[in-house]
Amino acid sequence: MTKEKKSKPSKDLPLGFVDRQEKELLVRDFIISNIKEVMIKYGFQYLETPSFEYSDSIGKFLPDKDRPDEGVFSFKDENKWLSLRYDLTAPLARYVAKNYLEIPKPFKRYQLGTVWRNEKPGPGRFREFLQFDADFVGTKSLQADAELCVMISEILEKCGVTKSEYIIKISSRKITEELFKKLNINNNQQKLTALRALDKIDRLGWQGVKELLGEGRKDKSGDFTKGANLSTQNIEIIENELKKKIPKTDDLKEVLKIFKDYNFDNFEFDPSIIRGLEYYTGTIFEVNLKFDVTNNKGQVIQFGSIGGGGRYDNLVNNFGNYDAPATGISIGLDRLVYALTQKKEFKIKQSKPVIICVFDKNLMKEYVGLQTILRKSGISTEIYPGENKLKKQMEYANKIKSPAVILYGEDEIKTGKPTLKNLSSGEEKIIEMKELVYEIKKII
């Protein structure tokens, strides 16, 4: 008999998409519960918006005939383009514009939601991920900007990240803006390229950044990146000015003053923080973890920031004539989860069920009775889901990391006393029915 050629459906996942397992999800749930607690304390309201929006509602990546998928996942529905949201800020702007007359001003909201980006994934970076956002819309007060930093610190510390393990880096768009003005750098394209270059100090160091501010840079693989073509003189002035790390602008001075009111000092001024280019107008900040994070081969990797934010005073009025200055923060939860699970001290308790072994289908009534007693006492319990030899049932219990099995077969039924087997020690004990709950609680 010859084997028939069959093309089976692929088991592979699309690039950048992953299955997430319980271990990870429990950590995520833990973080989320801390976030919600803090958000309530800070007076933010909870909002959810849909995954899809009309493409032209959520930003600059308008699908066109040539490249409808640039950066976002889009499709044409009837004759309108829809896109999966790529962040939570653009939908917020849309929401505020749509509900402007009803919502309180200023409007404070937080949102947890999956976002999608059609771009190349990297270690710890996926094309589908969960984001947390908190924003103030409709206030120019820098109190808001400062409070966001204080708030994220509280969340991190609640999650077990100690003060020495993270830092908030803060800067303002006005720093580079004023600098460019002073140096008479007016070409918009040049300014954007220069900002992008400055954003890479962490990775490339000043040497690489200076190449990018000038003619350009060749990377390790030999690929060449064009630079901003600034004059050597200007490049030097920029380097000297930024290396001084003096927060000259008024907005920064004020934010730092408010930090003092809050007794918040776990930050540093870092003029190399740039973030989204066309978007932020004032203060910008980034949340960085300082402990080592390793990949699955045990190598320490450059983890970068787990999130950040800043002031975007022009976004909402793109939708209408509302003056809605805003400031906000976004955190990538998956990255935070990944980092947290790497901390040795970090443990989340997983309760696995006690397994009641099935000796005889006809005894099912007894097993259900036992299960009910245990579940009522709050003990996670399951009757072995199937019909198999005891050996199989034990293997199953072992595989799911069950703490104990209950053996209640012919022998035990006679006396009405079940056998309890502790699966980590291997110890077996005949237990009075009355004592069963007590004995199990000792084990789990």
Next chain:
RNA sequence: GCAGCAGUAGCUCAGUUGGUUAGAGCACUAGUUUGUGGAACUAGGGGUCGGUGGUUCGAAUCCACCCUGCUGUACCA
């Protein structure tokens, strides 16, 4: 997108200058124990050697193209 490297079992990988029926460890299945998991032993299943075409008596091995992945880089709201 650009550049470099790589693709052999579910996973990690070996496979000599091209040569019979492509291997190992882990995992999986069955048994050694018809009421006992984690250890050991025995046996077993599982591969279009990424795909297509070419060179050759003969290709996992050489060549071309394509696909996929990894890394760097670009973009990143």
